[in-house]
Amino acid sequence: MTTILDGKTCADKILDNIKEQVSKLDTTPGLAVILVGNNPASSIYVKNKEKKAQYAGFNSIIHKLPKNTTKESLLNLIEKLNKDCNIDGILLQLPLPKHLNTYDFLDKIDPKKDVDGFHPINAGKLLLNEKPYAIPCTPKGIIRLLKTHNIQIEGKNAVIIGRSNIVGKPLSMLLLNENATVTIAHSKTKNLPEITKKADILISATGTENMVTAEMVKKNATIIDVGIIRKDDGKLRGDVDFDAIKDVASNITPVPGGIGPMTIAMLMENTLELHLLKTRTKE
């Protein structure tokens, strides 16, 4: 029988646990989100993050900057937030408008406030399997969901479709650190089905609907669908042909209700961890 890996229930439990921890603190964790421009998907993500941060009892601040924001004013805001002792986590919502280069900004965020784990220091720590200040939220959420369902990672063949700096690359490190044998496929990969059919754990993060079909999946594999495709009717779809695959796989994540909520829960967990790191260092 196929198990649906319910990310929403898992994420809700994590958030309740965070809320309880926060209620026992004398201090309040602070999360600052920077949104540049009016990308509709980004605006929805930022609103969801704010809702969950408020639920957890955080001090949540959104900085909405106009689409034509200059490099200088964005750098100034990051610098201000780096110095603000009420802020523990700084999140720069991606993608940025085309005139701004993401990598001009990610390394300006204090690595100890880098709640997304995208700073080169945190990426390097992950590569070296030394504890980063924060681990990227989506990959961290995937590992947490697998572990919550007692899905063995060690010794398994894990195949990731997608090599982005946000999902595929950090996830490959986390899986490797958990002793999986990891393959990363991407848009130039040849004979993709031959590779995916060997996966005990198959993760797809491309943003292409029906990227993963039943013929590409090994029987009883675990399928993790990271993709988010917003259809014209507003409904969300993932990369995976869920209906066709759910009877082949032993575990599968839905979209929505799978990795999306786990990502937000990990963002809140990272914020709390950075807050605790700061307060404990001060003691």
Ligand code: NAD
């Ligand atoms: P990206 O565009 O940076 O990367 C996409 C990757 O997919 C690339 O590495 C590319 O080589 C690969 N790819 C594209 N077409 C392919 C093909 N035909 N065959 C093999 N590989 C192919 O995207 P990203 O930022 O990593 O996001 C990927 C998807 O995951 C998007 O739909 C995004 O919205 C979603 N996402 C979801 C969450 C979440 O919380 N659930 C978080 C981050 C991203």
